[in-house]
Amino acid sequence: MDLLPDRGRSRDFSPSFGARQASSMWRNLRRTILVGILFFVAIDSWLDQHRSTSWENTVRVGAFPVAGDASAIAASYVAELDLAQLQPVSAFVAREAHRYGVSIDEPIHMALHPPLATAPPLLDPKAGMFTRMLWSLRLRYYRYKSIGTVSRSRPQIALFLVYHDPALAPVLPHSVGLQRGLTGVVHLFATHSQDSQNAIVTAHELLHTFGATDKYGDGGAPLYPSGYAEPLRDPRYPQRYAEIMAGRVPLSANRQEMPDHLSQTLVGPATAREIGWIKH
Numbered sequence: 428m429d430l431l432p433d434r435g436r437s438r439d440f441s442p443s444f445g446a447r448q449a450s451s452m453w454r455n456l457r458r459t460i461l462v463g464i465l466f467f468v469a470i471d472s473w474l475d476q477h478r479s480t481s482w483e484n485t486v487r488v489g490a491f492p493v494a495g496d497a498s499a500i501a502a503s504y505v506a507e508l509d510l511a512q513l514q515p516v517s518a519f520v521a522r523e524a525h526r527y528g529v530s531i532d533e534p535i536h537m538a539l540h541p542p543l544a545t546a547p548p549l550l551d552p553k554a555g556m557f558t559r560m561l562w563s564l565r566l567r568y569y570r571y572k573s574i575g576t577v578s579r580s581r582p583q584i585a586l587f588l589v590y591h592d593p594a595l596a597p598v599l600p601h602s603v604g605l606q607r608g609l610t611g612v613v614h615l616f617a618t619h620s621q622d623s624q625n626a627i628v629t630a631h632e633l634l635h636t637f638g639a640t641d642k643y644g645d646g647g648a649p650l651y652p653s654g655y656a657e658p659l660r661d662p663r664y665p666q667r668y669a670e671i672m673a674g675r676v677p678l679s680a681n682r683q684e685m686p687d688h689l690s691q692t693l694v695g696p697a698t699a700r701e702i703g704w705i706k707h
Contacts, residue, residue, distance in 0.1 A: 480637055480703035482524065485533045488633065489582025493543040493572055494599075495614065498592035504617035505590050509541045515626040515689050516633065519671075527704035538582065544574060545589045549614050552601050565606070570610050581618040584609045584636050586629065590617035602628060604635025611636050623688045629690060631671055637702040642673040642695070648683060649673035653697035670695040688692075 491510050494501035517537045524534040531546045548565040551558065570585050590600060595614050604611040611632040615625040644655035653660035654673030655666060665678040671692045675683035688694050 432479060432566060437613050442659065462555075467622060482703055485531060486535045487580060487582045488537045488584045488586060489574065489577065489584050490537055490588055491543050492539070492540050492588045492590065493546050494617075495546050495589040496595050497597055500594070501590050501594040501617040502661045505542045506591075508539065508542075510537070512622055513539060513626075513629070514517055515623075516630045519626075519630050519689045519692070520633070523699075526706060527694070527699050528598075538580070540573075540577060543587070546589050549600060550603065550612075563605075566605075566610060567608055572610065584611070585613040585634070586633060586636075588629065589614045591615070592617055593621070602632050604632035606636055606638045609636050618661070624685075624696040626689050627671070627674070627686060627692060630692070631674065634671060634694070634698065634702060639672050640696045642670055642697065643675070647675060649675055649677050651677075653695065656693035657696045658695065668693045670698065672698050675693055689706050 431573045435482055470669050490513055492505045494505050517535055520535050521533065550562045554562065560593045569660045573583055574581050589612065592612060599614040613629050615628060642650050644650050649655060649670060652671050655677060656668040656670040657666060660666060666676055669686040669692045671694055674687055677683050696705065
């Protein structure tokens with residue numbers, strides 16, 4: 428008499444147990460697929476980074492302008508932007524690469540793409556780790572959509588040039604250049620009087636995407652020797668150039684000045700080593 432209830436309970440339990448098994452199996456399968464996708468994305472990202480710093484072939488850099496505010500000034504500047512305004516950056520990279528013995532004629536090829544309708548996600552400099560991770564994912568998706576609009580010769584590095592009306596943003600948001608993701612978000616002033624300074628900032632963030640690190644300390648003073656364009660110069664001061672990743676010309680141990688033009692900047696030996704121009 429007791430066997431029938433047991434069999435009944437067994438019949439009630441088995442379908443539920445099987446459903447849980449199936450659910451667990453699909454959950455594990457989804458995790459495996461996700462891990463596989465992330466693995467291949469990581470490998471592809473690593474290959475892109477390797478190719479961009481091998482300096483065996485020209486690296487395609489896409490410049491995507493966008494208005495950083497709703498002003499007519501920013502909109503007009505972005506609409507009228509032409510490739511000639513970005514040429515100093517390409518020329519600077521070529522000049523410095525050749526100075527370090529890079530043999531290809533055109534180390535980078537910069538293409539100017541049509542303006543974007545929306546600006547990239549903004550990162551709060553005080554953001555915590557989790558917020559930064561979310562921002563990174565949003566930026567990667569923004570990059571993916573933006574590059575997807577390019578039909579041919581898609582860029583390996585994407586630079587989002589975000590222009591601001593100086594009257595509305597006397598202090599610009601923090602720019603970032605990411606080697607992991609090969610993406611730069613560069614905040615610039617929408618005025619021709621700042622074109623030379625804009626070129627310096629753009630070149631700085633572009634070199635970040637190749638693996639260069641900042642070389643200034645607290646207060647913005649260049650670090651010695653890595654932040655000096657000519658660290659072996661004798662006498663050490665005044666330096667003649669700014670190291671591009673330090674951003675200032677050291678005139679004495681306690682005084683520096685901003686360069687006015689990319690012609691007043693160099694890639695120092697420490698940066699050249701980081702981005703693969705010095706192989707040892």
